[in-house]
Amino acid sequence: MKIDSPYYLGVAIMIMIHSLNASGFNLLLGYTGIISLGQAAFFGLGAYISGVLSSAYGWDAILTLPVAAVSAFFLALLVGWPVLRLHGHYLAMATLGFGMIMYIFMNEMSFITGGPSGLMGIGDFTLFGKAFPFEDEFFIVMSVYFILALTILELIDKSFLHYKMKFIKSSETASASYGINVVSTKLFVFASVAAFTALNGSMYAFYTHFISPVSFGLKYSIELVAMATVGGLGYVTGGVVGAVLLGLIPELFAGLEEFEMIIYGTFLAVVVMFAPGGVVGTVIKLWRRKDA
């Protein structure tokens, strides 16, 4: 097995993108208790904004990133303001509905997005004119971004915001009575994660050079739920572990594409039933038991 062959680099890049998205979802559900089934929409929004701005308007790739992030941030504020007041089933369904609306718009607004057949001819990732056309070059860019993002996630995990979020997750009423502004904290987390997910979407667009609505539908939102849950909700490494485990399945067992969703579903169901802490949570639990 040659690690530096483009195929394995490609797999690694995709797993990094999935990891970051799953980690973002983890911040929502695992830390703050917001269940969002519309994350793929933000991922797609970022991808389309970067794709359209760079291919149709010739923007430098790096300049499209802030646009993608800011648009997703404000869209998330707009959606989150009514939706985040809901909980549980209602929240899940409302975000799912939002995701579906975005998916329908991506399909129907073909004058911008290219419709169901997708948007082609997205350029390479460029840093103020310097292009990164080869797989190994993009891999380095992606790794830098990945490590940067994970560092920020780790910092959040060690920050005061972390306690705020976990407090809100365990009881909104209690945290409100301790003076935490529940709605604005949730809104902030939701919008920040949306911006982060949109950035990942931009990177995805520059990596694949081709995007179509299929990649940003409900299926992907559910895959993110599965990755974060299997990895371990509420742990920094949860999203990464889950993305590596589930992302490798189609690579390790070629010809299993038909069964992919069954495997995802089974993993998800089994983890929820028997090990709610996910892989990371279970490992930590066993480790502590060994120590004691």
Added chain:
Amino acid sequence: MQFLYSGLTSGSIYALVALGFNIIYNTTGIINFAQGEFVMLGGMMIYTLFTLAGLPFAVAFPGAVLSALIIGLLFERVFINLVRVKSEINLITVTIAASIILRDIGMLIWGRDSIRVGEFIPNKNIDMPGGVITSQSVLVIITGIAVALLLNLFLKKTRFGRAMRACFDDMTAAGICGINVMMVRVFSFGLAGAVGAIAGVIISPITFVTYDDGVMIGLKGFAAAILGGLGNFWGAVLGGLLLGVFESFSASIIPSGYKDAMAFFVILVILFVRPDGLLGRKKVHRV
């Protein structure tokens, strides 16, 4: 008027799916994200029994509904019962997992293509004031109303129906009063599965069946359920019909590709403006 007739047809289906949501919600407080998959299963079963196996409709229809009922019972035993920590989030996640498993099994068995199911009754156009309505649509609307009436009678008048409603009010108290809570829960999933399958069967000659139908129809059924007020039976019927008619009329104004977006738009607006729905009691907690 033509829009009204086609709206009532799809609305009856939404109403049936919404009833399925309500049955489970009313006994267990769970929203079953796999409800739409039972509609798909109903359509697929009737295709297998009626079109492939060539059984008479009078045999194939109960067969399809019965098999969905059994799948519903197993569904509760396998997916819901085994969840150790029955928090709301875990239950949502597990029904999502179940829905993608059911959908993929549907794909593996029946393939990715849309499947055409033959007509159950001769296809005729019936002239109505301001348009025509097909005999298939009449069948859909009549079945929808009949199922709603029967369910209402069942829940209000029979002992078992009362037991189901008691479980929703207070599961512990219901158990103390001698109600077999577990039986009621299992049965409510079976019943909801059967109702979903009925919807799937009667709509199949009009829309065909595809393995991933369940997502869209499940969501629209949920939109109908919250439009009428989650847990409210007549609300589900009203919500379903309203949503169907609304969708049908909106298709005449905006490009038809956006038609499906209307249902989700309704979800968002209702959740924001009046989360209890048109006929619902105050229940949704907002901070």
